[in-house]
Amino acid sequence: MIFERVRDIIIKQLEVNEDIVKMETSFTDDLDVDSLTLIELIADFEDEFGIEIEEDKLEDMKTVKDVVDYLEAL
Numbered sequence: 901m902i903f904e905r906v907r908d909i910i911i912k913q914l915e916v917n918e919d920i921v922k923m924e925t926s927f928t929d930d931l932d933v934d935s936l937t938l939i940e941l942i943a944d945f946e947d948e949f950g951i952e953i954e955e956d957k958l959e960d961m962k963t964v965k966d967v968v969d970y971l972e973a974l
Contacts, residue, residue: 902968902971902972903923903964903968905948905949906945906964906967906968906971907921907964909941909944909945909948910931910941910964913937913940913941913944914931914933914937914941916931921964922964923963923964923965923968924963924964924965925963925964926962926963927941927961927962927963927964928962938958938961939958942958942961945967945971949971949974951971951974953970957970
């Protein structure tokens with residue numbers, strides 16, 4: 901399932917407990933992700949799923965759900 905793969909990347913990259921990473925988790929508010937770290941996460945998502953996320957979509961990705969929804973729509 902896409903959520904689990906996204907969650908695993910976030911846990912590994914940010915070294916956080918899996919209980920923190922839920923669909924509604926905000927990258928900035930809940931995980932304290934800065935813009936550089938978010939770009940690194942997006943690059944990891946792209947590698948994992950073999951895709952390229954359009955730059956104009958990056959600002960829409962504020963929560964884990966936003967990423968999962970984007971990936972599911974592909």
